[in-house]
Amino acid sequence: MIKVGVIGATGYAGQQLVWLLNNHPEVEIEFLASHSYGGEAFSSIYRNFNKFLNKISIEINEVEKSIKKIDILFTALPHGKSFEFVQKALESGVKVIDLGADFRINDTEIFSEWYKIDHRYPDLSKEAVYGLSELNRDKIKDSKLIANPGCYPTASILALAPLLKNNLLMEDSILIDAKSGVSGAGRGAKVQTLYAECNESIKAYGVASHRHTPEIEQELSILNGSEITLTFTPHLVPMNRGILSVCYGKLKEKLSENEIFQVYKAIYGDENFIRLTKELPETRWVKNSNFCDISFRIDKRTGRIIVVSAIDNLMKGAAGQAIQNMNIMFGLKETKGLDLISMVP
Template sequence: MITAGILGATGYAGQQLVWFLHKHPKVELKFMCSHNYAGSKFSDIYNNYSNFIQNKCISLEECECKLNQIDVLFIALPNGSSFNIVKKALLNNIKVIDLGADYRLNSAEVYKEWYGIEHNAKNLLKESVYGLPEIYREKIKTSNLIANPGCYTTASILAVYPLLKEGLIDTNSIIIDGKSGISGAGRALKTNSLFCECNESVKAYGVAEHRHTPEIEQQLSAAAKKEVILTFTPHLIPMNRGILATCYANLKTYISEEDLYNLYNSFYGNEYFIRILKNLPDTRNVRGSNLCDIAIRIDKRTNKIIVISAIDNLIKGAAGQAIQNMNIMFGIDEKEGLDLLSMQI
């Protein structure tokens, strides 16, 4: 039995982690840590757990005292908050899966540029593995520190990666239009994510400066084996959860849509959580699942390829992918605890 703890258990991603770990047949959840709700029963914060999860949330200080009880620590804290606890966990031979951005970027300087935070664990950047299983599964197997990808980045990278790996597109032509449910803004009280601010409205934000941009560029540059600079524009959509990424690029040479589908099916054909579809992806078809749906179109008039992907931002874009990484790290079935399809209505 794998023993686990969660830091930041009462945010949306943290709550989703609790949900998965509570039902996982090979995991015992030892503690849930919360800065704002230490001492409160988890089921008093999220009433859907009444009579099922009666445990109280603990403080960070208590968490540090309980590290010797766990095999893996999940961290769902604000950026810049994980440095010290990650160091302590690794010193105690505890595997760490960080859902924040602190270990996603290879460069501490790039991290400071985009997040405005001095990186306080630079030596760990070389040890961390980017936790996108469909790309880095073999490295994840032997890693003790996983940088769980962001939601926009997961959808975008999975959509475009095969094209760059095969050198089929102009690396200077990539445009990604991302749309996210409101839960992507987190559970903290913010005027811009209030119901009246978001309902019956769609809005762009973080234009030309969203923090997921260097993360996407870093991974796509690795695929292309050259620097990739792209345009990424995110939008908020008045729904609870979901990511739809529409990715555009110029084809270098003509290739048929059929050949592109053959390429994607070859690249992802054995991936349980990726579906290559003829129909265009719809967020409701992945909501509540760890699936990523991808479809491809060619605009012959403009010689552009359009790849569209859909995920649940809180699952494949956060907690579900973290569980997938944990399963890989501990050598158990990757689907364990995640074998769920979307519920339509």
């Protein structure tokens, strides 16, 4: 059994992670830690766990003495809060999957520019593997520190990766228009995510300044072999879960839809969690699952391709991908604990 600890277990991503870990046949949860709910039973915070998981959340200051009891640590904390925990875990020979942003950006100066904090462990950022499972599987296998991707980057990078890897898009033509459910803003109380503030409305936010921009640019640039600068605009929509990412780019040459499909099939054809669909993706078909649905259309009039992807932001965009990465790290079947399809309506 893999013994795990989770710091930040009571946020939305943390709770989803605990739900998956609790149902994983190869996992034993050693401890759950919370800034806000230390000393409380997990099932009293999330009552859906009643009779399933009554473990008491430990205080944050108790984490250090508990780290040596585990094989892998998951951190699901706001940016800037994971540094010390990750360092101590690695020093103790414990593997780490960080669901936050602290180790996603390779260049710590770029991290500091976008996140407005100094990076305390630049050497660890160089060591960390970006945990987009389908694209970095071989590196993930041997890594001790995984930077779990953000939700918007997961949907957007997976949508565009085959095109950039094959150098099919004009590098300065990429636009990403993405929409997320409210759970992406976290569980903390904020005026802008109150029901009366966001219901019956849709709004853009972080325009020309969203922190996921350099993460997307970094990974697409690596795939393309040249620097990618793009426009990314996220939106908040009044639903609990889901991300729909609509990505636009100018094709370098005229290609048929079948030719483009073969490009995607060559990369994703054998993937467990990527579904290439003829129909345009919808968030309801991936909700509560680890799937990413992808489809595209070619606008022959303008020479542009429009790629649409859909994920559940708390699953493939956070906790589900973290479990997928854990499975890879420990040599387990990649789908173990993730054999879930969306429930509708």
